Amino acid sequence: MSEFFQATMIVGMLTAGVRLATPFLFAGLGEMLSQRSGVLNLGVEGIMLVGAFVSFYAAYQSGNLYVGILAAMGAGAMMGLLTAFVSVTMKAVQGISGIGIHILGLGISGLFFRLTMGSIVTIRGFPRLRIPLLSRIPLLGQVLFSQNWMVYAALLLVPISWVVIYKTTFGLKVRAVGENPHAADSLGISVNGVRYVCVIIGSIMAALAGSFLTIGQHEAAFVNNIAAGRGFIAVALVYFAKWRPVGILGGAFLFSMIDAFQLRIQIIDIGIPYEIPVMLPYIVTILVLALSTRGRVMGPTALTKPFIRGVHT
Amino acid sequence: MQTHKRQYQVFLNWGVPVAAVLLALVVGAGFLSAAGANPWVAYRSMFYEALGTRYGLTETLVKATPLLLVGLGICIAFRTGMINIGAEGQMIVGAISGTTCALLFSGLPAILLIPLTFLAGFLGGAVYGFIPGILKSHLNVNEILTTVMLNNVALQLQYLLLRGPMMDPQELAYGTGYPQSAPLVAAARLTRLIPRARVHSGLYVAVILAAVVFVLLWKTTVGYRMRTVGKNYEAAVYGGIRVKRYLVLSMVLAGGMAGLAGTIEVVGVHYRLLDGVSAGYGFSGIVAALFGQLHPLGTIPASFFFGALLFGAERLQRSVGVPAAMVYVIQGLVVVSVVSSDYLSRKFLQARVDTEAKRRRQEGDAEADGSSVAAERNQVGQNGAEEERPSS
Structure with a gap:
C-alpha cells in the first residue's frame, strides 16, 4: 500500500514538474532570443507580473480565457516596446533599466489589482487537454500528455526556437547583430530594428509566462508578486543554457523539478521548517550559475552593449 | 570658456535627471488618472503630507535614513561596476546580526553596546555582500542574478528565525506567535532627536557616512582604483590594478552599508527585529x-526626495484612495527615465562642442584652432566618460 502511495506521489510530482517548467520555458526562450540579439532584458519579472494580472483580469471580465491570452500578449508587447526604447534607442545601462522595468511592472500589477479587484478572486483556468492515445501510456501519458495546451505550446517552442535561430535568415540576422553589430550594419541589416523585434517578442513570451501563472492554472487567481522571482530565474536559465534552446529545456526542467520537490516537502511534514525548502530553488540557482561558468562558453559578444555606428566598444 | 563649459556640464548633470524625474511624475499622473484620482490633487496631497506637516517631515527623515545608507553602498558598488541588487537581503541579514548582538550583550552600557551593534550589522551585511562579490570575481557569475536570489534566501531566513529561535519569548508565553524578536534594552536604542517623533540619531550617522564615502571614492587610492575598475575593466587590468580584490571589496562595503541600514532601522525605529524590517x-x-x-x-537630497515620496505614497491610500503600490510605478518610471536621460546629457554636451568647433572653423582661424578644438573634443570625451555609469 505504501509502495502504491509512493508511486502516485512520484507521478504527481513529475506531472507538477512538467507543469511548473512552462513559465520558465516561455520566459527563458524569450529572454534567450533577446540576449542573442545583444539586449539583456532584466525586466522579465516585471513583464511576467503585468502579463499575469492583465490576462487574469481580461479573462475574468470577458469570461473567455483566450481573450486573457491576447491581452497578455498586448501588454507584453507594450512593455517590450518600452524596454527596447530604453535599452536600444536611449542606450541605457541595461542591468539598471531592467530593474526599473521590474519595479514598474510590480507597481502596475499591484496598483490595478487593488483598484479593480482588491481581493483574491478565483476563476476556472484552462482545462486539461488529454492527447488521444498518448495520454494512455502508463506514467508518461499522465506526466506529459495530460496537461493544458499552454504546456504543450511551451514545449513546442523549444524546437521552434531552435529552427528560428539556426535555420532561418531572421535567426542569422539575430545572431549577427548579437555577435558583431558593426559587421551586420555594414551588410545593411538594421541592428536596432532586429533588436526591437527580439526584445518585443521576448517580452510577449514573458507576459505569456505570467499568464500561465494565473489562467494556466486549474484554479486561476492573481495575487500580488505572483511571479516570486521566476522571471529572474528565467534570466539565470539563459546563462545556464549557454544561449541554446535545448539548454533552456534542460534548465527549465531542473528548476521545475526542484520546485515541485520543494512544494511536496512543504506539504508532507517531515519536521523541518518550511522556509528551508522554499529557499531551495534560489540556492540551487546560485550553485548552478557558479558551476555553469566552467568551460568558458561566452555569450553573445555584444550582449548589453548598445549599438552606435562608428563607435566600437 | 573653460568654466562656462564646466557650468554647462554641471547643469546637464543635474538638470537632465531632474527633468527625467519630472517626466516620470507626468507619466505617473497618467496612472493616477487611470486610478481614478485627480493627479494634481494626489501629488499635492502627497508632498503636503510628507513635507508640510511636522509629523510628515520627521517621517520623511525616518525613511530617508535607510535610503541614504543603502544608496551609499550602491554608489560604491555601481561605481566599481558591480550592479548590486541585493541591498534588500543584505539589509535583512544586517538587521538579524545587529539585533542578535544587541540582545546578546544587553548588559553593556550604551557607549559600548551601540558601536558593537553597528559593527555587527555592518559585518552581517558585508558577509552577505561578499558571497556575490567572490562569485563574480572568481567564477564570473552574474552578480545581478545572485544578489536577486540571495534576497529571496534572506527573506526566508528572516521568517525562519523569527518563527523559531529568535521569536520573542513573550509571544511564546502568550501563544500569540507574532513573528518578532524580543524588544531591545534601552541602552541599545538610538536617541530620538525630537520629542514625539521617530526621527533618530541614525540620520547623523548616515550623513557623516556620506562624507566618508565621498572621501573614500574620490580622495583615496582605493577609491580611485575602484572607480577605474568600474569605468574600464580592461584598462584597470592592464594598469596593474588587482581588479578581483576591488570587485569583492566594493561588494563587501556595499553589503556592509546595507547591513548597517538594517541594524539602524532596528535600533532607531522598531527597537526589535520584525517581519518586513527592510520594507x-x-x-x-x-x-x-x-x-x-x-x-x-x-x-543625500535624493534620499530625502524619495523618503518624501515613500511617505506621501503611504498616505495616498487614505487621502485620495490610490493604492500604495503607486509608489512602485513612480519609482520604476524614475529609474527608466533617469537611466535613459544619461545618454541625452552626453549627447547634448557633444552637440555643443561640435557647434563650437564649427563656429571656430567658420571664423577662419582653423589652422590655429584646429588642434585646440581637437584637444577640447578629446577632453569632452573624457569628461563624458567621467560621468558615464559602469556598464554591466
Missing part, C-alpha cells in the same frame, strides 16, 4: 542613488 528600502535605495548621480553627496 523595500533595498530597492528604493538603488533608485535614490541613481537619482543622486551615484554620487554620495548627491544621494
Whole structure:
C-alpha cells in the first residue's frame, strides 16, 4: 500500500514538474532570443507580473480565457516596446533599466489589482487537454500528455526556437547583430530594428509566462508578486543554457523539478521548517550559475552593449 | 570658456535627471488618472503630507535614513561596476546580526553596546555582500542574478528565525506567535532627536557616512582604483590594478552599508527585529542613488526626495484612495527615465562642442584652432566618460 502511495506521489510530482517548467520555458526562450540579439532584458519579472494580472483580469471580465491570452500578449508587447526604447534607442545601462522595468511592472500589477479587484478572486483556468492515445501510456501519458495546451505550446517552442535561430535568415540576422553589430550594419541589416523585434517578442513570451501563472492554472487567481522571482530565474536559465534552446529545456526542467520537490516537502511534514525548502530553488540557482561558468562558453559578444555606428566598444 | 563649459556640464548633470524625474511624475499622473484620482490633487496631497506637516517631515527623515545608507553602498558598488541588487537581503541579514548582538550583550552600557551593534550589522551585511562579490570575481557569475536570489534566501531566513529561535519569548508565553524578536534594552536604542517623533540619531550617522564615502571614492587610492575598475575593466587590468580584490571589496562595503541600514532601522525605529524590517528600502535605495548621480553627496537630497515620496505614497491610500503600490510605478518610471536621460546629457554636451568647433572653423582661424578644438573634443570625451555609469 505504501509502495502504491509512493508511486502516485512520484507521478504527481513529475506531472507538477512538467507543469511548473512552462513559465520558465516561455520566459527563458524569450529572454534567450533577446540576449542573442545583444539586449539583456532584466525586466522579465516585471513583464511576467503585468502579463499575469492583465490576462487574469481580461479573462475574468470577458469570461473567455483566450481573450486573457491576447491581452497578455498586448501588454507584453507594450512593455517590450518600452524596454527596447530604453535599452536600444536611449542606450541605457541595461542591468539598471531592467530593474526599473521590474519595479514598474510590480507597481502596475499591484496598483490595478487593488483598484479593480482588491481581493483574491478565483476563476476556472484552462482545462486539461488529454492527447488521444498518448495520454494512455502508463506514467508518461499522465506526466506529459495530460496537461493544458499552454504546456504543450511551451514545449513546442523549444524546437521552434531552435529552427528560428539556426535555420532561418531572421535567426542569422539575430545572431549577427548579437555577435558583431558593426559587421551586420555594414551588410545593411538594421541592428536596432532586429533588436526591437527580439526584445518585443521576448517580452510577449514573458507576459505569456505570467499568464500561465494565473489562467494556466486549474484554479486561476492573481495575487500580488505572483511571479516570486521566476522571471529572474528565467534570466539565470539563459546563462545556464549557454544561449541554446535545448539548454533552456534542460534548465527549465531542473528548476521545475526542484520546485515541485520543494512544494511536496512543504506539504508532507517531515519536521523541518518550511522556509528551508522554499529557499531551495534560489540556492540551487546560485550553485548552478557558479558551476555553469566552467568551460568558458561566452555569450553573445555584444550582449548589453548598445549599438552606435562608428563607435566600437 | 573653460568654466562656462564646466557650468554647462554641471547643469546637464543635474538638470537632465531632474527633468527625467519630472517626466516620470507626468507619466505617473497618467496612472493616477487611470486610478481614478485627480493627479494634481494626489501629488499635492502627497508632498503636503510628507513635507508640510511636522509629523510628515520627521517621517520623511525616518525613511530617508535607510535610503541614504543603502544608496551609499550602491554608489560604491555601481561605481566599481558591480550592479548590486541585493541591498534588500543584505539589509535583512544586517538587521538579524545587529539585533542578535544587541540582545546578546544587553548588559553593556550604551557607549559600548551601540558601536558593537553597528559593527555587527555592518559585518552581517558585508558577509552577505561578499558571497556575490567572490562569485563574480572568481567564477564570473552574474552578480545581478545572485544578489536577486540571495534576497529571496534572506527573506526566508528572516521568517525562519523569527518563527523559531529568535521569536520573542513573550509571544511564546502568550501563544500569540507574532513573528518578532524580543524588544531591545534601552541602552541599545538610538536617541530620538525630537520629542514625539521617530526621527533618530541614525540620520547623523548616515550623513557623516556620506562624507566618508565621498572621501573614500574620490580622495583615496582605493577609491580611485575602484572607480577605474568600474569605468574600464580592461584598462584597470592592464594598469596593474588587482581588479578581483576591488570587485569583492566594493561588494563587501556595499553589503556592509546595507547591513548597517538594517541594524539602524532596528535600533532607531522598531527597537526589535520584525517581519518586513527592510520594507523595500533595498530597492528604493538603488533608485535614490541613481537619482543622486551615484554620487554620495548627491544621494543625500535624493534620499530625502524619495523618503518624501515613500511617505506621501503611504498616505495616498487614505487621502485620495490610490493604492500604495503607486509608489512602485513612480519609482520604476524614475529609474527608466533617469537611466535613459544619461545618454541625452552626453549627447547634448557633444552637440555643443561640435557647434563650437564649427563656429571656430567658420571664423577662419582653423589652422590655429584646429588642434585646440581637437584637444577640447578629446577632453569632452573624457569628461563624458567621467560621468558615464559602469556598464554591466
